[in-house]
Amino acid sequence: MTPRIADDPLDPHGRTDEIAVDGALRPPSLDEFKGQPRVAEQLGLVLAAAQHRNAVPDHVLLSGPPGLGKTTLAMIIAHELGAPLRISSGPAIQHAGDLAAILSGLTEGEVFFLDEIHRMSRPAEEMLYMAMEDFRVDVIVGKGPGATEIPLEIPPFVLVGATTRAGLLPGPLRDRFGFTGQLDYYDAADLVGIVQRSASLLDIAVDRASASVIAGRSRGTPRIANRLLRRVRDFALVKASGRIDPDVAAAALELYEVDALGLDRLDRSVLEALCVRFAGGPVGLGTLAMSVGEEAETVEEVAEPFLIRQGFLMRTPRGRVATQRAWQHLGLKVPASRADLFSDADG
Numbered sequence: 001m002t003p004r005i006a007d008d009p010l011d012p013h014g015r016t017d018e019i020a021v022d023g024a025l026r027p028p029s030l031d032e033f034k035g036q037p038r039v040a041e042q043l044g045l046v047l048a049a050a051q052h053r054n055a056v057p058d059h060v061l062l063s064g065p066p067g068l069g070k071t072t073l074a075m076i077i078a079h080e081l082g083a084p085l086r087i088s089s090g091p092a093i094q095h096a097g098d099l100a101a102i103l104s105g106l107t108e109g110e111v112f113f114l115d116e117i118h119r120m121s122r123p124a125e126e127m128l129y130m131a132m133e134d135f136r137v138d139v140i141v142g143k144g145p146g147a148t149e150i151p152l153e154i155p156p157f158v159l160v161g162a163t164t165r166a167g168l169l170p171g172p173l174r175d176r177f178g179f180t181g182q183l184d185y186y187d188a189a190d191l192v193g194i195v196q197r198s199a200s201l202l203d204i205a206v207d208r209a210s211a212s213v214i215a216g217r218s219r220g221t222p223r224i225a226n227r228l229l230r231r232v233r234d235f236a237l238v239k240a241s242g243r244i245d246p247d248v249a250a251a252a253l254e255l256y257e258v259d260a261l262g263l264d265r266l267d268r269s270v271l272e273a274l275c276v277r278f279a280g281g282p283v284g285l286g287t288l289a290m291s292v293g294e295e296a297e298t299v300e301e302v303a304e305p306f307l308i309r310q311g312f313l314m315r316t317p318r319g320r321v322a323t324q325r326a327w328q329h330l331g332l333k334v335p336a337s338r339a340d341l342f343s344d345a346d347g
């Protein structure tokens, strides 16, 4: 599993609803996959060229923060190739044998989506190198001096690896992907389109101005946009006779503690801890995460990329540091000790 999306508290009744709806909202083809034009165009070319050559395309690595569409793209790849899709994830493959079992069950041209590929065990990773390159693995049978390696042929397949941490992938693994797509946070305008598309699929009436309110608070992330749309729909049903306008959307998101810039409770806790408890830092990731009661991985992969992008937080060799904007956003006065620091650096 990728780290928990920071606004899970918005879904206090569990993710059942979300998972069912998520599937229905996924764009089925590259044409409908908006908001990452470069990745979509490059990937489209890789797939079209392979089809032209009547060959299995190169392996594909997709990287980027959670909720930006990596799983969706893997499904689209299988769909565009007309190939079956097999899904697994790094943490589920702890032994090389687990991987061998999956690989040996693949059919020719099948798309194998491996989520969180950076969390696979080392022996499985090494087996994957050979499978990606030679479509073959060596399975060790027996133990001790009597152990033997039996080569196992695997039909040509397409590996689609997904990671939130491309930097953690060992070079030899990264190099075996013929195409790497780096997904980035979505522009507000693209998210407005995604909210409107989802609203129409879910039969929710949302005008462009209301969709903008939702999109603007979605941290550049389609999964969050879809989730906030559903919370706005709920709020409107109960409190506004089902009618959504920009004020209703804003009131709903206030209720769910999503602020005007899209920061949620985890983001604000991290900023508050950094600015107030640690006087702006520098503070180590582990200490910061512990002080907000979260896993370091969640803070690092879910909250931080957005806070850094928004200019609230900096990573320095000595630890995390708040920027002037962080205090301002929290409505706090920048401490005198910091004000000097920011007078020319952080405007």
Ligand SMILES: Nc1ncnc2c1ncn2[C@@H]1O[C@H](COP(=O)(O)OP(=O)(O)OP(=O)(O)O)[C@@H](O)[C@H]1O
Residues within 6 Å of the ligand: 002, 021, 022, 023, 024, 025, 026, 027, 032, 033, 034, 035, 036, 065, 066, 067, 068, 069, 070, 071, 072, 073, 115, 162, 164, 194, 222, 223, 224, 226
């Ligand atoms: N370009 C897009 N257009 C419309 N909806 C999208 C797009 N990308 C993602 N979504 C929606 O966002 C949701 C999350 O996408 P997806 O599960 O593919 O993200 P992910 O990057 O795989 O996340 P994780 O890393 O957490 O597994 C999907 O249900 C899908 O409906």
